[in-house]
Amino acid sequence: GENVEQHPSTLSVQEGDSAVIKCTYSDSASNYFPWYKQELGKRPQLIIDIRSNVGEKKDQRIAVTLNKTAKHFSLHITETQPEDSAVYFCAERGSQGNLIFGKGTKLSVKP
């Protein structure tokens, strides 16, 4: 079935360092890959997304890369700040049109 694997499950970095979260997916027909950030006690919020016609997208300190051949995509956060601490979820759009989420990565940025 459709599945998204996300790694690592937890990630701790020092403020100012970079953080990378990786996801792999199973459905080669998938063409939409969003990333969500969920702070403690709050709802998941879309932070960036990428469609299969591009290989990379950047928005200030956040970037996402997509390798369709290998079926994996990654979130890159540069110059991390304490407010980046949250759980991050990757997702792919499944064949039924709904999003299939990874299990999440808990990112901790230490000041």
Next chain:
Amino acid sequence: ETGVTQTPRHLVMGMTNKKSLKCEQHLGHNAMYWYKQSAKKPLELMFVYSLEERVENNSVPSRFSPECPNSSHLFLHLHTLQPEDSALYLCASSQGGNYGYTFGSGTRLTVV
């Protein structure tokens, strides 16, 4: 607020109770979703409604019953739940196609 409103924010119910969760969106989206979020399965799809028709129920137990009376409102009716059903229930909406979801703030459900 995000445009997707969920009520109540917190709910405690006994195993014999009947309650309903409500979700409302005014974003003009044509698809609405219920997700269950727990420690074991962070974002587990329960139900999908597209253009007010259910398109997937993902093998959810019958003690959960969704209702979508129009494109702006979605309900989740709860009946004879189990303690393991305690979780955060998130509603989301989308335009469909290659667009992301907008989530509501969720209902924290505790079954005692």
